[in-house]
Amino acid sequence: MILGHERQIKYLETVLKKNRMAHAYLFYGPEHVGKLTIAKSFAKALRCQKKIIPISRDRGESVSLFGECGECVSCAGIENDADPEVLRLDALHTLISEKETRKEIPIKDIRELKRIFSLAPLGNAWRVVIINEAEKMSAEAANAFLKLLEEPGAQTLILLVTSSRELLFSTIMSRTQQIQFSLVPHAEINGFLEKKRLPAEERKELCRIARGRPGVLHTLLEDKDALAEERKFLAGVSTGIEEGDIPAAFRIHEHIASDPELRVKYIECAMEILRAKLLLANTPETALFFAKKLKNALRMRTLIETTNVNPRLCLDAFTLGVQSGSKAAAYK
């Protein structure tokens, strides 16, 4: 399921049609917005044996972004990570290293990639390498990979995917064409849910929990348990931000502060709550207050993601700030 990213998809479609591809692309942006799905669709379009599907502007459930059929041996192989000419590397997909024991993409796999690159692709067709979570390459692996980036060979396309571009070597970034992906606007997610004829309240809740991430939305629609879990998480965020139960909020902060993914999710949920409050503000002072808090939340996220600040202290201070000020704003 792909929602949004119209401009990026259009661009890739054009370079594909005109056969003017760069040898390597870097897809970067937040997690669960569709970067890997688009990378796989692009690989399918290059290797599809049919290419009979007209490209649909109405994406939604459609899996064909670039005219790939989605059914031939190549498309099915890529979907299941089983096409021998589409090599995928990330935490779960390895070439030769033992995936159970590793936390990063080791040099061993990059050396294997180099060996594969020295052989011509089967049938003179395209070969695609997808390095998902590219920031997880070890320093050694990244250095070895640089050489491959310089000379990937004919008919070979490299697609790097990351949600932490700041952790990549600048030398790697400068050798790729970078394509930025962003969170998908609520209006687009809401429009998709409207077509599914979901009631307004349900749409509102799903938009709030998905936080602009179609991948999260997909899980919520498929898995009721996941939805229940997410509701619980959102209620936890609301404890401090909306209900003002500071001790309970601090306990939650203690629990989530050490987990990078959870704390970003927490901040994003808090921002969703603040955004909703901003829209409902009935005085300029209240609107200004929530706008400032939103800005603070954004600043806090950047600080936590890029510096060594203590995340728990940041979250505590932020929640206290929202609470003390929101009471004052309410009385104005």
Ligand SMILES: [Zn+2]
């Ligand atoms: Zn196909």
